[in-house]
Amino acid sequence: MTADTSSLPAHFDPEAIEPGLVERWVEAGVGRADVASSKPKFSLVMPPPNVTGQLHIGHALDMTLQDVVVRHKRQRGYDVLWLPGTDHASIATHFVVERELAKTGDTRFTLGREEFLKRAEAWRDQSAGAIQGQLRRLGCTPDWSRERFTLDPVITRAVMRVFVSMYREGLIHRGTRLVNWDPKFRTAVSDLEVETREVEGHLWHIRYPLVEDPSRHVVVATTRPETLFGDQAVAVNGADERYRDLVGTLVALPLTRRTIPIIADDHADPEQGSGAVKITPAHDFNDHAVGQRHGLVPLDVMTVDGRMNDAVPEPYRGLDRFEARRAAVEALDALGLIERIEPKIVPQPFGERSGVVLEPRITDQWFMKTEGLAAAAGAAVRSGETTFVPANWANVFHRWMDNIEPWCISRQLWYGHQIPAWYGEDGEIFVAESEAEAADLARAHYGRDAALTRDPDILDTWFSSALWPFATLGWPEATPELARYYPQDLLVTGFDIIFFWVARMMMQSIHFQGPAPFRDIYMHGLVRDAQGQKMSKTKGNVIDPQDLIRQHGADATRMTMMILCGHGQDIRLSPDAVRPARLFANKLWNAARFAGFYRCFDGCRGAAAPVPASPANPIDAWIVAELAAVARRTLASLDEYRFSDAATGLQAFVRDTFCDWYVEFAKIALTGEDAAAADDTRAVVAWCLRTVLQLLNPFMPFVTEALWDGSAPGEALTAAQLPDFEALPARSEAHAQVEGVIALVSRIRSVRSELKVAPGKPVPLLVSAPSDAARALLDRFGPQIRRLANLSGIDVAGEAPEGSVRLAVDGTDYLLPLGDVVDFAKERARLEKELAKALKDAGSVSARLADEAFVAKAKPEVIETNRGRLVALEAEAERLRAALSLI
Structure with missing residues (x-):
């Protein structure tokens, strides 16, 4: 580290300074909480990143927001626990490991469960270390000594306790239901993991002949002809005059030897298509509901990997579902049973992780009743016990909680918490926290020792992460950490997991702990590209935060995101957008070099610079009062989670007021003949710069700590007490x-x-x-x-x-x-020429924006660019007019 600011290099070099500070913070245990502290506590848990690779730019925003808060709270005298961790992310980890296996032609099924889990753990060890390194390089300072993983023994114990407890309360049960099935991963997925996409498809109008009179038929329209093998009825509306006499009769199911009834049900809409619809209870959620109303038995016609099973005619068995669609359409056409085919945009469900089309499928699964849990969570928000920031997210939360469905919590995967349920030979279920306890339950039930088989399924990843606020603190043990740090004061997370994670933590935490888990929930937006588009690999617009750090430094990356992070708004980010923050860091660096050159820190060795409450020089009095005012605004903004306001206002003061004006004023005093006045200004420069470093530290921890080292060796920036800004006068006359x-x-x-x-x-x-x-x-x-x-x-x-x-x-x-x-004549001619060009260009852009055809065809980002250009040209024209008025 630099010995003092007078010997600083000419420019701030992040790559030369930042990594060394990371190591120093780790060795010093910066961020470590003290459960025995007498300070007021402030606690939050880190949303655990998935152990499946690199942190993305959304993680960088999320983690920076949290680090800004915890650094700010430490400055304000709190004992802060920021508890870090990672999530095993069952489906995501399966995807990564199985992708590697596919390179050698293997699958998890050829490998076997035990060997597959070894591969998954090896990946986890490698990936988790990389994630921790990336967080440290970003400047994050959680309490690494308390790091948790969702498959840690302490978390596993909590998961088992919760499952068994809720099962015995009747909140968890096993049942047969229609679920979203992923044929690639061969597992159920929750409704929240379904990504609905609009795709180009077709609507096939198929003739179903009447059994009593094969010369007549009923036409049904479907986007999925391959599922007709599972049809159990044709439904018409009871009020539809066209079909009233056919209700109760039979039709011949095409391509099969089966007959199915025509039933009356309001699900059939007389205004849609032919007014008749095929009912396939095992392969459609709406059809399943119709089947339950009419006592239809679901017929599953597909295997776990999306192929046609033995319930279909022999020519179609073993075909992939889309192959079977093509073959069925060809056969129907050959039989003259296709009346017409029309193109149609079809909403199709895709697996969020696998990217394949999901299939509704009847399976045995474990379910959690959520209605009562959701009501308690909603009540906590309505009462003000938990507050959403921005407040509008409470409405989104309530809409979902008020219409919640049972949660399918089982997954047919291997990497995760295996469900603590054992089956006897007759299918009796014994739910217990351990195999020994299950054996005792079986012995009591059968009156003898019995062979038990454990349920092979695992729990949905979100089941364990829903326990994060209290399981990480040692629950079900009554630990000192649980007593002190629960409930947490803040949760910072993206709006995209408000249902996946936030709602489920609220439900589980209230049920098992009583108080709601969070006082405040801060919801931030997405990081988008410069044109406002969502980042994706397919678009090629993904920004890697590590690239930004290598190019501009962690401080510049953090400060840029905080400036752009408007209240509840998405961020538009480009690599070029980070450059101004890098230049700002260098400007701060140069201000410290100036202070060192003029020996402003000579009186600050190892102790805080005294507060110059009443400087005699009005310029010194002005800057002290201005800094106190901006400090009060910055601290208030951070307390209210208005990150952009805090960062923007503080940066503007440091750059425009302190560096551009006060430093220039101070140079005059420091080079003047009045030695006493120069000494007074030195003290003010030292106090201001050190205070600026303290205020900027939550946003830009690296450059501020490096400069603090040179301004007061021996005193830690993280331990330095902020001045009492409320005690500093406004000094309106000096202002x-x-x-x-x-x-x-x-x-x-x-x-x-x-x-x-x-x-x-x-x-x-x-x-x-x-x-x-x-x-x-x-x-x-x-x-x-x-x-x-x-x-x-x-x-x-x-x-x-x-x-x-x-x-x-x-x-x-x-x-x-x-x-x-x-030369006034020459200057007037120049200005008039420039004004004419600005007005001409503005007219062209204005005409373009007034062209309805252009606006209708142009991309939104092109229109936005033109609007911005018009504003800039109009401002330029106004500037030139003002210049002309001078001469």
Whole structure:
């Protein structure tokens, strides 16, 4: 680390500094909570990333938000527990491991359960280490000593306890139901894991002949002809006059030797198609409901991997379902049973992980009753015990909780928590936390020892992660951690898992712990590309956070995401968007080099710089008051989770007020002849810079810690106490004076720039009939105004010399005699030419946006780009008009 700020390199190099700080934080145990602390506590759990590879940009946003909060809370004097962990992610892990197996022609079934689980654990060990390294490189500081994994013994024990308890309460049961089935992974998936896509398909209109009169037929329309082998009825609406006399009669099921009845059911809509629909209870959720109403027995015609089974005619057995569709259509056509085929956009369910079309399938599964659990969770939010931020997410939460369905919690996979249920020889179920306990239950039931077989299924991954808020703290043991840190103060997560995870944690935690698990739930948006599109590998627009860190540094990556993270809004991000934050870090670096060069930290060795509450110099008083005000706003914004407000306001102050103005003011004082005044300014510079480093630390931990090392060796930035900003006065008089100086200098600089006056060329400033306030301003701050505006002098004018530019600032007229340095005729011609071009370009863009054909055909991002260009051109035209008015 750098010894002091006077020896800092010319530029901030993230790659040279950030990795070393990561190692130092790990060795020092930064982030470690103290369960015995007397400080107030603040706790949150990390949403556990899946152990299936690299962290994506969404993870980077999520983790940065949490790290900003915990660093902020530590600064405010809290004992903070940020508990990290990873999720075994059954389906995702199966996908990764089975993809590797496929390279050698193997499957999990040829490998066997035991060997497959060894491969999965090996992948987990490799991936989890990589994830931890990526989080550390991002600057995250959870309590690594308490890291958890959803298959850790302590979590497994909690999972077994919860399952057994809920089974005995009647909240978990085993039953036969229609579920979403993934033929690739050969497992049930929950409704929430279904991705519905609109795809191009067809609607086949098929003739079903009447048994009593084969010359007549009923036409049914279907998008899935391959399922007709499982048809158990044809339904018509009882009010449909066309079919009233046919209800109760039979039709011949095409391609089979079976007959099925025509039934009356409101599911058939007379206004849709022919008004008659095929009912396939084993392969459609709506048909299943119709079948239950009419006592139809479901007939499953497919295998677990989506092939036709032995219930179908021999020519179709073993065919893939889509192959069977083609073959069935050809056979129906050959028999003259296809009336017509029409193209149709079909909503089709796909597996979120597997990417294959899902199949409704009748299976034996384990289910959880959720209605009562959901009501309790909803009540916690309605009462204010738990608050969503932004508040509108509470409405989304309630809509789902108020319409919740039973949860299918079993999966036909191997990597995960195996269901703690054993079956006797007669099918009797014994649910227990261990095999020994199950054997005792069986012995009591049968009156003898009995052979038991364990259920091979595992629990849905979300079942174990639903216990995360309390299982990670040692439950079901009454641990000190559970007593101190539950319930958590905050959960930070994306809106896309509000139902998968947030709702289920609320339900399970309230049921087993009583209080709701979180005080606040902060829901952030998605990270999209610069055009607002969702990132995906297929689009090629994915941004890897590690690439951003390598290119610009972790600080710049973090700060950019926080600035862009508007309340409840999605983020539009591009690699180029990170560059300004990298430049900002370098600007801060240069401010520290300036402070070191002028020995501003000489009085700060190992101790906090004293608070300069009442500086005599109005410029010093102004910057202290301004910093106190922005600090109060920043801390309040962070307390309210308004991350963008906090980051944007703080960055603007540091860049525009402290670096661009105060540092320049301070140089004048530090190089002046008044040694006492210079010492006062040194103290103010030191206090301001160190306070800025503290305030920026949650957002930019690396550069701030590196600079803190040079400003006060021996004192840890994470342990430094924030000043009492409430105690610092506003200093309104100093504010008015300095803002007057800034307004005058800014106006002079603007005129010089517009009229192309060389930056190094001093020019005089004349003031016409100055007010008392203007005269006092010039008398008090003349040296600062002359130096910062590069003036050769300031005088009171009688009449305006020829070639003068008049500018009004705060009610006083000032004159800049520029006749000797500016060719006014040439400048007017230049400005008029530039104005004409800006107006022409603006007219072209405006016409384009007014063209309805263009707006209808153009992509949204193209329209947005044109709108932005129009705004910029109009602003440029206004600037040029103002410049012309000067001459």
